[in-house]
Each structure stands twice: as structure tokens, then as C-alpha cells.
Amino acid sequence: MSKICNELLSALKAYTEKYEQVCYVVDEHVAAGEFAFRQEACLVLAVREEEKTIDTVAQIWDFLFAQGMTRKGLLVAIGGGVLTDLAGFAAATYKRGIDYINVPTTLLAMVDASSGGKTGFNYHRLKNSIGVFAPPVETLIWPGWLKSLPVDQFLSGFAEMLKTGLIKREGEKYALWEALLGYDLERMPIAELTPMIRACVAAKEEIVAADPKEEGLRKVLNFGHTFGHAIEELAMHNSQFTIHNSQFTIIPHGYAVLYGMIAELYLSVTLMGCPQAPLQQLTQLMIHYYGKPQCKCSDVVPLIELMRHDKKNERAEEINCTLLYDIGKPAINQTISKTQAKEALEYLFSL
Numbered sequence: 001m002s003k004i005c006n007e008l009l010s011a012l013k014a015y016t017e018k019y020e021q022v023c024y025v026v027d028e029h030v031a032a033g034e035f036a037f038r039q040e041a042c043l044v045l046a047v048r049e050e051e052k053t054i055d056t057v058a059q060i061w062d063f064l065f066a067q068g069m070t071r072k073g074l075l076v077a078i079g080g081g082v083l084t085d086l087a088g089f090a091a092a093t094y095k096r097g098i099d100y101i102n103v104p105t106t107l108l109a110m111v112d113a114s115s116g117g118k119t120g121f122n123y124h125r126l127k128n129s130i131g132v133f134a135p136p137v138e139t140l141i142w143p144g145w146l147k148s149l150p151v152d153q154f155l156s157g158f159a160e161m162l163k164t165g166l167i168k169r170e171g172e173k174y175a176l177w178e179a180l181l182g183y184d185l186e187r188m189p190i191a192e193l194t195p196m197i198r199a200c201v202a203a204k205e206e207i208v209a210a211d212p213k214e215e216g217l218r219k220v221l222n223f224g225h226t227f228g229h230a231i232e233e234l235a236m237h238n239s240q241f242t243i244h245n246s247q248f249t250i251i252p253h254g255y256a257v258l259y260g261m262i263a264e265l266y267l268s269v270t271l272m273g274c275p276q277a278p279l280q281q282l283t284q285l286m287i288h289y290y291g292k293p294q295c296k297c298s299d300v301v302p303l304i305e306l307m308r309h310d311k312k313n314e315r316a317e318e319i320n321c322t323l324l325y326d327i328g329k330p331a332i333n334q335t336i337s338k339t340q341a342k343e344a345l346e347y348l349f350s351l
């Protein structure tokens with residue numbers, strides 16, 4: 001379960017004192033940043049998506065062995081989604097599994113990556129293609145970390161919140177989606193965001209509790225991810241990616257999901273009768289804040305190939321995705337043809 005805390009160190013202490021040994025894996029920007037978080041038995045890692053590999057997992061295993069970590073110890077993972085996915089996997093497999101706690105420091109990790117128990121790494125540059133389900137003992141969310149987060153990383157996490165807003169409904173209301181559309185993305189006030197973070201985490205945990213191993217319902221959380229993962233993987237293969245004139249060696253995960261949601265909303269409108277409004281609203285946000293994807297027409301074929309190899313597909317020749325009948329009315333296991341996927345990508349690249 002996740003807990004939003006006003007004071008992180010005392011919340012952390014309540015857990016760590018239950019264990020005879022505690023080791024920390026901490027993101028370099030958190031260790032060096034304004035909070036200068038460091039502890040004894042601390043491995044500081046510089047991790048980006050390119051380092052989400054078995055080599056980095058092995059680095060964490062080596063650190064745990066060097067510390068003489070026993071099965072009764074606790075690993076505390078403090079960082080963004082790349083670090084919590086890697087540390088969670090290392091903890092789940094070290095000596096057949098030790099307890100771990102996630103302390104997410106990016107918005108994306110707070111609202112998505114640090115809960116739900118999916119851990120793993122990229123293999124052959126396919127996103128999260130090796131991993132295990134292994135939930136943390138606890139996720140401690142302290143929104144104060146967001147003060148030092150770069151704008152593009154804030155927007156990346158906000159995109160995953162938009163995803164939750166699009167799949168969540170209470171009766172005839174979709175209050176979360178409306179609250180997110182009303183959020184001031186120019187100033188990014190943390191206090192106003194905190195209730196929305198809480199709502200996103202609660203929505204995810206409710207879904208995961210009903211379907212922990214993604215056999216059905218949990219696939220609603222993959223909205224935007226079939227196209228999004230392919231865009232992210234293609235960016236990993238290309239060396240440079242440009243957003244709003246900034247050069248990235250990879251595209252931030254949430255940006256890829258946002259582009260994926262636009263493609264999947266286009267298919268939701270054309271195939272499922274979803275209203276146009278959310279597609280238009282998301283497109284406006286993209287143009288205003290995220291920038292258009294810098295993809296070329298020649299990217300369409302490789303993107304479709306990457307989608308066919310996505311682990312969500314039962315058979316390699318299929319493209320499986322989650323679409324929407326409406327806001328808050330997701331439809332899982334929708335099979336789309338290559339022609340439909342091509343049309344959706346061409347729509348996205350034409351914006």
C-alpha cells in the first residue's frame with residue numbers, strides 16, 4: 001500500500017527500525033540535490049532508461065552481497081521509476097527475495113511506477129521485457145521531492161495522471177479528469193496537486209488489488225502504452241530525440257504515453273464511438289506543453305513492428321490495446337489491424 005506523508009524521515013524510521021539490517025539504493029539526483037539524501041549502506045546510482053539493464057541489477061546485487069545483506073534485511077529504493085523498477089527486481093530476486101520499500105522521487109514514480117508490484121528491466125531494448133510481480137512492503141510518497149524535479153519530468157508524470165483521469169469514472173462523473181484539465185501547468189503548485197496524486201494512487205491500487213497479475217481488469221492501466229512503448233523503444237534505438245528544441249537521448253516515459261494516448265484516443269473515436277472531446281483536450285495539452293512527437297513517416301513501419309512484439313500481445317501478429325468507449329469506460333483486449341495502427345500513427349504525426 002502507498003502512504004502520502006508530510007514528514008518522510010519519521011515515516012521511514014517507523015519501517016526501518018523493524019529490520020535488523022537496512023540498505024539504501026538512491027538516485028544520484030536525489031543524493032546530490034537540495035535534499036542531499038544519504039545514509040550509511042547507501043548505493044548511489046546514476047540511472048536513466050538506457051541503464052535499465054541487467055548490468056545495473058547486478059550492481060545492486062553486488063552491493064547487497066558486499067553489505068552482507070541477509071534475507072531478514074530491508075532494501076529502501078529512493079528515486080524515479082527506473083530506479084524503483086530495478087531495485088524492486090533486485091530485491092525480489094536477491095537470495096530468493098527480501099523486503100523492500102519504495103520512496104518515489106519523481107511524479108511518475110509517485111502516481112504509477114512505485115505501486116502495483118511490477119518490477120524489471122529492459123532486455124534487447126524491449127521495455128520491461130524481463131521482470132517479476134513483487135510488491136513493495138510499503139510505498140512512502142513525499143510530494144516535497146517534486147520541488148527539485150525538472151519541468152520535463154514533471155510533465156512526464158502528469159501524463160500518467162492524465163491517463164488515470166481518462167480511465168476513471170464515478171457514476172456519470174469524471175472528476176479527476178476535470179481536475180487535471182483545470183490544474184495550473186504554468187506554475188505547477190505542489191499543494192494543489194497532492195489530492196490528485198492521492199486520487200491517482202488510490203485508483204491504481206484499487207485496480208491492482210482486483211487483478212494483481214494483469215489477467216484482465218489491470219490492462220486498463222495500459223491505456224496509451226501499446227503505442228507509447230513503441231515510441232519509447234524507437235527513441236531508444238535512435239540516438240537523439242527533440243522536444244521543444246531540447247535534445248534527449250531518450251524520450252521521457254510519460255511523453256511517450258501521452259503520444260500513445262492520442263493515437264489510442266483516435267482509434268477510440270473511430271472504432272468505439274468515443275466522443276471527440278478528450279482527444280481534442282489532450283491534443284491541446286500536447287501542443288501547448290509537451291510538443292509534437294518528432295517522428296517521421298518512415299517511423300510508421302518500425303513502430304508497428306515494435307508494437308507486434310510488445311509483451312501485451314498474445315500472438316506476435318496481433319496488436320492488442322486498451323481503447324475507450326468514453327472517459328472512464330475503458331475496453332481492454334481490443335485487437336487492431338496494422339492498417340488501423342498505421343492510420344492512428346499518421347493522425348498523430350499530422351498534428
Ligand SMILES: NC(=O)c1ccc[n+]([C@@H]2O[C@H](COP(=O)([O-])OP(=O)(O)OC[C@H]3O[C@@H](n4cnc5c(N)ncnc54)[C@H](O)[C@@H]3O)[C@@H](O)[C@H]2O)c1
Pocket residue numbers: 027028029030033047048049052079080081082083085105106107108109112113114115116117118119127128145146148149150153156157253254
Ligand atoms: N512498475 C510500474 O508499474 C511502472 C509504471 C510506470 C512506469 N514505469 C517505469 O518508470 C520509468 C520512468 O520513471 P521516471 O519517469 O520516474 O524516470 P527516471 O527514473 O528516469 O527519473 C527521471 C529523472 O529524474 C531524476 N530525478 C529523480 N528524482 C528527482 C528529484 N526529486 N529531483 C530532481 N531529479 C530527480 C532522475 O535522476 C532521472 O534523471 C520507466 O522505465 C517506466 O517503464 C514503471
